Amino acid sequence: MTAVQRPTGRLLGRIPFRLILGLLPLLLVAYLAVRHHDVLAEGFHHLATAQWPWLLAAGGATCLTWVAMAVTRQGAVVERLPGFRLLATQVAAMAANHMLPTGLGASAVNLRFMTVCGLPLARSSAALALYLLAESIARVGLLATLLLLFPGALRLGTFLPDGATGPLLLGLGAAVLVAVAVLLLVRRLRTAVISFLRTALGEARSVHMRPSRALALWGGSLAFPALQAAGLVAVGLALGLEIPLWHMVVAYLAATVAVAVVPTPGGLGSVEAALIVALVAAGGPVAVATAVVLAYRVITVWLPLLPGALTLGALVRLKVI
Secondary structure: HHHHHHHHHHHHHHOOHHHHHHHHHHHHHHOOOHHOHHHHHHHHHHHHOOOOHHHHHHHHHHHHHHHHHHHHHHHEEEEEEEHHHHHHHHHHHHHHHHHEOOOHHHHHHHHHHHHOOOOOOOHHHHHHHHHHHHHHHHHHHHHHHHHHHHOOOHHHHHHOOOHHHHHHHHHHHHHHHHHHHHHHHHHHHHHHHHHHHHHHHHHHHHHHHOOHHHHHHHHHHHHHHHHHHHHHHHHHHHHHOOOOHHHHHHHHHHHHHHHHOOEEOOOHHHHHHHHHHHHHHHOHHHHHHHHHHHHHHHHHHHHHHHHHHHHHHHHHOOOOO
């Protein structure tokens, strides 16, 4: 029995698991590229006819979103995280986010990074929840503020189908009631949730007692969607989309808030559809809006995907994550 186990153990020891994990993101990128080759080809076609200075501005805004993410992640924890590795992790998290259902890839990468940096799993999870909460509040708050300032930015009758508001609200209400009922009925789950909330509240209190951390958390949370929207505006200007700039920002924020509940990898498919509908609701022609969205997604998703996958593989092999 022992003689059989030893060769098996040696064989398992020789399998380069980290090398395989490092190459896996590249294989997933290739799969996504083949699966969405029509979208890629159409997006690059529109890029070829656009004004390049504005496209460069869109690319710069995309790169700055990684900085905003890193700043926000640092603001969610009291401890000082290694800056360069934190920034590289955000580049890798972006790639992971487009390979798994929305939010799960980036969350898994950042959770692993924080635990490797020495934070206990409970506090890492609390910091992750604080980041997601702050980013959601900032995005929705920014959208609400702009809708108050520019009430005509979206034609909601075009954005939402007739009669859709009532069923949508009923569905959300039913989901909340089911979640509350499950928490009340399942004691073990209720205990785990209460324990997590205590940890999360303690982490949030500690972060907000340090002004530099609170500024990083909320400043980065506001900068992230603002930079994303700025990228869409730049692509719109590059392709001659005749919509007021602030209306494009509102359209972007409304679309991303709307698709937040759709669990597709990186929002592939759902984001494109929602953005096109939102830009049309803001007053843009369908053909131009479609061209803008496809070009925007190429710049913000497809072009950074390969370097992001390479960074993810490198961080796995270097045991940073």
